[in-house]
Amino acid sequence: MSEASTLLWIDAQRVHRLLDYRRLVQALREAHLQPMPISEDVCMDEPGAGRGNNFLLLPAWSGQHMMGVKLLSVFPDNVRARVPLPTVQGIYAAFDGRTGTPLFIADGAALTLRKTAADSALGLELLAPINVSTLLMIGAGDMAGPLVEAFIQIRPSLTRVLLWNRTMRRAEALAARLQASGIDCQVVTDLDQALPLADVVCSATMSQQPLIKGALLKAGAHVSLVGSWQEDMREADDATIARAQIYVDSREVSRHSGDLLQPVVSGLISWADVRADLFELCQGYEIPTLEAGQVTLFKNAGGAHLDLFAAQFLATEVGVEWAS
Known part of the structure; x- marks a missing residue:
């Protein structure tokens, strides 16, 4: 890159448009055929305040292909401000893994939403x-x-969406947006009554107390846990963990999730009970034939390697040359 060149900026709108869910899912599947990049997750708590605010630094490096770093702020109270702001804000910076040349900077929050979903x-x-x-x-x-949009794109058979949230106002606002896009979405007020109705249960909260009760899950349900990214967070109870076949996106990163770490510490399960991660699943791990009514659980633990995989796909979409 010459001194006169301008580093490419990819704004949130463009990130969302380019990272089509069907194609991004396929790109992630292909990326998991390769070894896991080296990566780190650094989470800093706000000094002294105790308000639950975090600053995240997530670098990853895939050999001589690409390296990148995501810088994110997570401020949960932003949604309750007089002028509401997003909970998650940040940037992603990508570099050529062969030369170290900066390639682009992208909206980190948009990239996070897309790759997580x-x-x-x-x-x-x-x-x-x-x-x-x-x-x-x-x-x-x-x-x-x-998450709702990505799930429906991957499983078009999902024609009915039930939505539960602690705050009904936010649930109703999201339901209205989903309905405006053509998705049949209904707000429910009783989570326990809704659980037995669902073929797929997805949870994305910052709860520290379990919300999903395993005893209420429909036979054969698929549970997708996206929250509980810290050790003190929990979205599913012990009955869910004991009942399910457990899979994760990364064996290493998932060890920090309260939904798995707490049952391991209590002795309910061991890490050996995690059947496979995405690298193993995509590289030919044969999923055992499910018994009638078997519940499957997928823990989305995230990780800097996934941001890098999404950034690699984004680079190809914008036509940036890199050491692919």
Whole structure:
């Protein structure tokens, strides 16, 4: 890159447009055929405030192909400000892995929404029955809409969406947006009554107490956990964990999730009970034949390697040359 050149900026609107869910899911599937990039997740808590705000630094490096880093702020109270702001904001910077040359900077929040939804959608594609029809979405934050959209694109048989959130106002606002886009979405007020109706249960919250009760899950349900990215967070109870065949996106990163770490610490399960991660699933791991009514669980733990995979796909979409 010459001194006179301008570093490419890819704004949120363009990131969303270019990272089509069907094609991004396929790109993630292909990326998992390669070894996992080296990566780190650094999470800093706000000094002294105790308000739950975080600053995240997530670098990853895939050999001589590409390296990148995501910088994100997570401020949960932003949605309750006088002028509401997104909970998650940030940037992604990509570099050529062979020369170290900066390639582009992209909106980090948009890239996060897309890759997170595609990550869980890949788990859905690999693990959920073909004929699922009802999706229960738990949570109505920034992540909920992209998850619903990605799931429906990957499983068009999902023709009914139930939506539960602690705050009905946010649930109703999201339901209205989804309905305006042609998705049949209904707000439910009783989570326990909704759980037995769902073929697919997806949760994306910051809850520290389990919301999903395993005893209420429909036989053969697929559970996708997107929250509980910290050790003290929990979205599914012990009955869910004990009942399900457990899969994760990354064996390494998922060890920090409260939904798995807490049951391991208590002795309910061991790490050996995690059957496979996305690398194994995409590289030929043979999923055991499910017994009648078997529940599957996919833990979306995230990780900097997934951001890098999404950035690699984004680079090809904008025509940036890199050491692919």
